Amino acid sequence: MDQVLNEEQLQDLYAWIDKIPLSRPKRHITRDFSDGVMAAEVVKHFFPKLVELHNYSPASSTQQKISNWSTLNRKVFSKLNFHVAEETVKRIVLSTPGVIEPVLCALRDKIDKKLERRNKNRQKEYNKKQVSLKCSSKSRLQGAIDPVIMSPVSLLYSKPQPTLYFTSDMDPAVYQILQEKEQALMALQETVEILQMKVSRLEHLVYLKDMRIADLTRHLETYKAKVP
The missing domain is CATH 1.10.418.10 (Calponin-like domain)
Structure with missing residues (x-):
């Protein structure tokens, strides 16, 4: 100094x-x-x-x-x-x-470095949440749903969202707007994750119902075959 x-x-x-x-x-x-x-x-x-x-x-x-x-x-x-x-x-x-x-x-240099670390940590945390969410969804659906028939909605929600980055030389007005946008983005990401989990559960329920219908149909056909 x-x-x-x-x-x-x-x-x-x-x-x-x-x-x-x-x-x-x-x-x-x-x-x-x-x-x-x-x-x-x-x-x-x-x-x-x-x-x-x-x-x-x-x-x-x-x-x-x-x-x-x-x-x-x-x-x-x-x-x-x-x-x-x-x-x-x-x-x-x-x-x-x-x-x-x-x-x-x-x-200023120290502020820039801390902002950079914070941005990287947020990106890492977001990436971890995405991986965890995808793994969780995959484990629930594994063996139950063919990936080919996964709904477009589920695929849409699995797309990664951008992360906002801050630097110390930003205009204060822009900085404030970005902070507000980041908070809104985080809220939307949480909503997307919840919706993705709901879609996965609904897809699983639909599959179980299809399996149940197929099973009942087989029983019905077997019963009809036995009736003279």
Whole structure:
């Protein structure tokens, strides 16, 4: 975090910060982030459950600013595998020029990595659910239903659904829309899974009824053959 950012990197960082809705407008980044509150807001934007903003009070006193950064290190940054050294915190609190930018750049990298891991984990979890669902359906139908006669509806529901991916440089409005879409998608996926299970059960019941009808028909024919 002691790296010196070039002009292009700085402008890219400032553009990233500008996309995040913060409680205060960015006027002078060195002073704006000195008390740690806006740093907490940055993380909360991407991981709402990770940050409790009431733990961070806007401050002008050095002691309270250091306290905010210490709380961030302990309660938030540790979950991102990130840490701001004590000496760096002191320089940030004193609004030392050129100190906060490398810290925010490193924080951005950690946020991106956590978002990437979360996206991968969600994809893996979804894939596991799909495999489990298919195996469960197959075991229930094995030996009872010929795959050739499986209904198109069942095949339709077995198609995988796309997973939404988030990145830290998304426009806030787009990010919010994608979060809402993801929640709606997850709800629809659960509905699809339930419907798929119901379709499988109905197909099995239809097969059993066909078998029962065929059995009764054979008995009837046997009975007729015995009657003079």
